[in-house]
Amino acid sequence: MSEATEETVTVPRQARWAVTAYFVITGASLGTWTARIPAIKQDLGLDDAQVTLALFAVAAGSVLAMQIVGHLADRLGSARVLGPAGIAMAASMLLPGFAGSLPVLVIGLLVFGAGHGTVDVAMNTHSLQVQRRYGRPIVSTFHAMFSVGGLLGAGAGALAAHAEIGVGAHFALVAAALGVVSVIARRGLLPPEERVPSSSVRQRGILPGIVFLGVLAFFCSLGEGSMADWSPLYLHDVLLTSPAVAATGYAVFSAMMATFRFLGDFLVARLGPVVLVRGCGAVAGVGLGGALLLHHPVAAIIGFALFGIGLSCIIPQVFNAAGNRDPNRSGRDLAQVSTLGYGGLLAGPVVIGLISSWTDLTIGLAVPAVLAIFVALSAPAVRPR
Template identity: 75%
Template sequence: MSETLTAPAASDRRARWGVIGYFVATGAALGTWTSRIPAIKQDLGLDDGQVTVALFAIAVGSVLAMQVVGHLADRYGSARVLGPAGLAMAASLLVPGYAGSLPVLVGGLVLFGAGHGVVDVAMNAHAMQVQRRYSRPIVITFHALFSVGGLIGSGVGAVAAQLSLPVPLHFTLAAIALALLVTTSHRRLLPAEPHEAAERSRARGMSPAILLLGVLAFSCSLGEGSMADWSPLYLHDELRTSPAIAAIGYAVFSTMMAICRFLGDHLVARFGPVVLVRTCGLIAGVGMGAGLLAHNPVAAIIGFALFGIGLSCIIPQVFSAAGSRDPARAGRDLAQVSTLGYGGLLAGPVVIGVITHWTDLTTALLIPAALALVVALAAPIVRPRPAEG
């Protein structure tokens, strides 16, 4: 108990702000790119299929980078990885910004995805290092601030689009701002803590516990990806709402997820991660399932809101559990879980589309609700454990 009441050292508070800077920067970088997709599509004369190829390039870059960054973060320390990785992520915006053809755009987005993936894993590993210093939950708030960064990036991008600011100029200014933010943030991080044991455990594959955590990340990310693409279509096509009402579903889902993440650390401190994940899984599964089965626009929107509330704290707790099981290989464990989570994000829209083709959209969207109930059943896997020797 005395450890919980001890105030964090000044260096730990600075490191917390440093990690916050990286989470905001990563969200802002992604928001900057997504906000100008329509302009880039028009400038390059791309069709929807070519845009899909470009978007897939980001995923390819991220997944490939995640296979390498975990070992680097474990071997040399997450702080040493974040320095060059943050600058690379900022600079990689310039390639798609100045791209004059689809091949250049795809190559640039592979680099952007790689930079984003490296920073994602390394900053989560460093977040776990800072949380251990604090001896209380602080990780969920970091994820909330990633969402804030996304809103900042997309909001500035919307203004830039409204002002008809050329994409190259916009992305150049954004890259400079991001470079300044990550440089300032990096100076606040904790000193690098390389783990010699990481080299000796290099050959060890994915443990059953990490695999299960990865399955939970996949399940939640599948639901999140499904909401982005299919919730507007469900409201518009299945329930015959107007386009304006159809857009509300995902907005409510995203807003509730972001808001609840700011409350998550207090909830996990009070109730513990197992109770929080189990409760969140039940809220997500039962809430969305009931909303869909009611076959009513108001009920569906409430269901989407409950789904956002439920998913809000699960992924951060899954990452926290993965990063704390063995500090000597936290980077690789996080990379493995992140890769599976990213797979769920990509697979979600496709899975829902395939099931819809054979049944209907209501039945298809019950799949993410059912997976949330599976997450609730598997909640004990996030229980804190002593580091594995």
């Protein structure tokens, strides 16, 4: 193998490991914050409404940052945004960690959310650049590593809580570790791609195709968000299982979702994105819908597992389609799709809760199943341009 050939292989490989590191630390930072919410609530003496305000601050910071970072990533290159943003996201964990009051906590979480949103868009944009250098699907594995990072962060948070380590000290240790990883990973990122003539007539504003992809992301994220809050309650309150059995519903959903994301690149290479999304949407919708009709704990757990399998590969393909429609505005398009997807994640529990209060929880959980079928029917939207 010639020296030039070795370089063309090594550089994308280094960039792949670098982007993987950013997906892991982004998931780990979010998992760390989530795991210590009970401790922060107790330390600051917050009620449920105040905790909700804090959670909203994270979401608001992320969404606001996403509106800006897409333009920066397109103008400067995603690597030039991702490097500093990763360090800033790690450092921002110190603010909520050492907050002594609700106003300080809210401000800290706004900053943390902004850092998280900035890294999210920049790393997804850069992942598509790395995939173009590879010439084969690799995006699903990145999303799987985000889930791994979330599990690592949540697991370490649980251990820290068990050891009665203070939130400030815990967040400081995590911030230092994530900052070091970000500094090291930054060296492996690819330089900005050369801008090419765009095939899009409209260079400004939001393109209709991007809006529709964002709607698909919203529907999938709504289902994901609803599982976290309502799957345990469905098992416990509707099917009358024990708390231990009820807890397995979301655990099985999350495990299947993470596992099958590792298989997503293999599947899309052989089936193509349209067939994969169509099949995944059908598995999710039929699996969850069938489980709700059978009305049995075992069927429900299997249905939640199938729902996780179905959702696992859809969002990566939606992001892939959005980011590759026009490489010159990849950051902006991904930012819009990410914003709608984030909105679905937040809206899911609320929508299911409202519908359940008007009818019952079984009908409420049927909504994500129906939306998954809609996504399956809309699979041609992810066809490569």
